[in-house]
Amino acid sequence: MKRELIHTRTITVNCYETDEDRLIVEGDLLDERLFPYLIHALNERRDAGPMHHFILTMELSIPGMKIISLKTEMPVTPDAGCREISEAMQQLVGHCIRPGFTNEVRGLIGKNAGCLHLTQLILAMSSAAVQGLWSLFSREKGGKRPPFPEIDTSMLLNSCYMWRENGPFVEKIRQHRIELPGQQHG
Numbered sequence: 388m389k390r391e392l393i394h395t396r397t398i399t400v401n402c403y404e405t406d407e408d409r410l411i412v413e414g415d416l417l418d419e420r421l422f423p424y425l426i427h428a429l430n431e432r433r434d435a436g437p438m439h440h441f442i443l444t445m446e447l448s449i450p451g452m453k454i455i456s457l458k459t460e461m462p463v464t465p466d467a468g469c470r471e472i473s474e475a476m477q478q479l480v481g482h483c484i485r486p487g488f489t490n491e492v493r494g495l496i497g498k499n500a501g502c503l504h505l506t507q508l509i510l511a512m513s514s515a516a517v518q519g520l521w522s523l524f525s526r527e528k529g530g531k532r533p534p535f536p537e538i539d540t541s542m543l544l545n546s547c548y549m550w551r552e553n554g555p556f557v558e559k560i561r562q563h564r565i566e567l568p569g570q571q572h573g
Contacts, residue, residue, distance in 0.1 A: 395419045398511050402519025404526075409455070410447045410519055414512040416440070416504055426465055437463040439504050443476070447516060449523065450539070452484040459505070472502045476509075484513045485542050517542055 396418050403411040418439040425432050440463035446456040457480055459473040478495045482488065489510060497506050525533055540560055543550045550556050 393421055395421065398508060400512050400515035402515060402522065404523055408449050410449050410452075410516060410523060412445045412447060412512050412516045412519060414443045414445070414508045414515075416442075416508040416511075418504070429466060438465060439463060441502075441504055441508055443505070443508055443512060445509075445512060445516070447484070447520075449520060452516065452520065452542070454480050454482050454484070456480060469502065472496075472505070475501050476505060479509065484516055485539070486544070488513055 396416070398417075399415045401413045403413070405411060416439060417437060420433070420435055420438050422435050423432065424435070424438075440461070442460040442462070444456075444458040444460075445454055447453065448455055457476050459476045461470050461473055464470055475496050479492065482491055492506060492509055492513075496502065496509070527533060540557075544557065545551055548554065
């Protein structure tokens with residue numbers, strides 16, 4: 388069977404610690420056509436290369452994961468009109484990454500209210516932001532074990548098999564919190 392690579396999508400997400408109670412999350416989506424092609428809707432021929440290149444930079448409060456700012460860059464789009472949607476991304480400012488965030492994103496910037504590519508990128512970034520938050524709170528500095536984070540673990544509840552309601556990770560977190568002296572339980 389013949390296999391010829393014709394399209395590549397790369398999504399890269401990086402999370403950065405800051406010196407404030409903030410997490411910076413940068414996302415990059417790049418779609419590349421690996422041959423000359425025709426954009427049928429425009430009846431326009433293009434050379435091999437990027438079809439979409441979108442960059443989002445999101446600033447989050449921690450530990451609440453509230454979106455404080457969101458910057459949208461669209462260096463490569465199929466058409467200049469695509470850039471008109473970048474302002475719609477500002478609707479996400481003030482929202483928190485928590486259970487239900489995916490539905491909020493799809494409701495605000497999904498389908499014809501936004502852009503499928505930016506929606507996919509922000510969803511990949513939100514998942515990576517949760518990992519970035521846990522990375523931040525699990526980082527050993529100067530050989531010292533980090534304290535158990537005072538963060539809302541509900542964003543992980545039922546997110547996968549190991550984090551299911553009565554699964555092993557949830558039970559270990561609950562047990563750890565019970566063992567911590569002076570901790571409030573709720």
